[in-house]
Amino acid sequence: MVISLAAEPLFHIGTFPVTNTLIMGVLVTIVLLILGSKAGKRVALIPARGIAHVMEATVDALLGFMDSVTHDRERSLRFFPYVATIFLFVIFSNWIELVPGLGTIGVWGMHHGEEVIIPFIRSASADLNVTLAIALFSVVATQVVGVAMVGGMAHIGKFISFKNPIAFFVGILELVSEFAKVISFSFRLFGNIFAGEVLLIVVTTLVPYVVPLPFLLLELFVGFIQALVFAVLTLVNLNMAASHAAH
Amino acid sequence: MGDLLTKLGIDWRLLIAQLVNFLVLFFLLKKLLYKPVLGMLEQRRATIAQGIARAREAEARVADLAQEGIQLRAAVTAERVAVMTRAAAEAEALRGERVAAAEAEARTIVTNAQEDAERMHAALMVTVRREVGDLVLAVSKKVTADALTRDEHDRLVAAAMEELRHAKL
Numbered sequence: 001m002v003i004s005l006a007a008e009p010l011f012h013i014g015t016f017p018v019t020n021t022l023i024m025g026v027l028v029t030i031v032l033l034i035l036g037s038k039a040g041k042r043v044a045l046i047p048a049r050g051i052a053h054v055m056e057a058t059v060d061a062l063l064g065f066m067d068s069v070t071h072d073r074e075r076s077l078r079f080f081p082y083v084a085t086i087f088l089f090v091i092f093s094n095w096i097e098l099v100p101g102l103g104t105i106g107v108w109g110m111h112h113g114e115e116v117i118i119p120f121i122r123s124a125s126a127d128l129n130v131t132l133a134i135a136l137f138s139v140v141a142t143q144v145v146g147v148a149m150v151g152g153m154a155h156i157g158k159f160i161s162f163k164n165p166i167a168f169f170v171g172i173l174e175l176v177s178e179f180a181k182v183i184s185f186s187f188r189l190f191g192n193i194f195a196g197e198v199l200l201i202v203v204t205t206l207v208p209y210v211v212p213l214p215f216l217l218l219e220l221f222v223g224f225i226q227a228l229v230f231a232v233l234t235l236v237n238l239n240m241a242a243s244h245a246a247h
Numbered sequence: 248m249g250d251l252l253t254k255l256g257i258d259w260r261l262l263i264a265q266l267v268n269f270l271v272l273f274f275l276l277k278k279l280l281y282k283p284v285l286g287m288l289e290q291r292r293a294t295i296a297q298g299i300a301r302a303r304e305a306e307a308r309v310a311d312l313a314q315e316g317i318q319l320r321a322a323v324t325a326e327r328v329a330v331m332t333r334a335a336a337e338a339e340a341l342r343g344e345r346v347a348a349a350e351a352e353a354r355t356i357v358t359n360a361q362e363d364a365e366r367m368h369a370a371l372m373v374t375v376r377r378e379v380g381d382l383v384l385a386v387s388k389k390v391t392a393d394a395l396t397r398d399e400h401d402r403l404v405a406a407a408m409e410e411l412r413h414a415k416l
Contacts, residue, residue, distance in 0.1 A: 006256025029272040036280035043287045081277045133265040
């Protein structure tokens, strides 16, 4: 049983450690690109069957959900690539750890002085590097969209304002909250998915049959909720950044 | 701080690698999936909206046509009634004219027949008087041949003829 906060390196390229989460991240990216490419090619005015239909339905459902937040189709379309990419990447990363048996496939390696199997499969979301990267992407995208939609000066004025002491203080808080968002985004997702992995490892080690099933279902749900939370918070931040000039 | 980051597994090289990986995914998905799918969804939405608009327009047109049909039927019915009324009035007028003409013709025929009858009667009377005169002359000749002179005889014949002329038969 291997429980480690840090992702386990499978091998090194020079001094660069290739971890199982990096492989998973790349794998998820490749799978999503293949599915997305197929769906994108098969899209037609009359809905196609198969994967194209599933992807189209997912896009449509996500867009409809976004409309309920933004109340503006044009804005939803503009934010869609950011929100959808986060949602798809996170949910695929979260769910791939639930494929039974994949945790047992790996390479032998030393861990805390013991030789154990280091699995190839570890959810990308159970690595702080991944969650931090997505959180940085989310927060930077929010700033870019804010500048693009309300203008550079107006957007910077949200953080630096000398109108009055209260506005100045609120601006400082806003600035701090942007950094806090990166931490909260990354640690929330990491914490939930890592804890889920640990829970599954412990339960599967204790009682390998039947008992882990409810926990797998729970993790399925948690994986979906965490992807949704990450995507929705990004959407709300984007929407607020775009609406700031109006307030 | 560095120790904490190491314990948490944060490695800036891995962080950059994951960020690049995610950015690649973002840009390629945007190009390969979102652009065509969103474009198609928007096109489908526009097509559906256009179809609904056309269907509504067609429904309105059908309703208009139905209304026009009702109005046309009413107009045709009214025209038919008017034509029938006019035809009946014309027929009645024609019948009156024909009856009047027939009556006039009948009256003419009757009048002509009466005149013919009167002419024939007059001619007959002339003939009768002549015949009777001749008869009376012949008879009186036989009766008075020996007793009357020629002058008396002619006077008597003339008187008899005069009486006959005035007599009504």
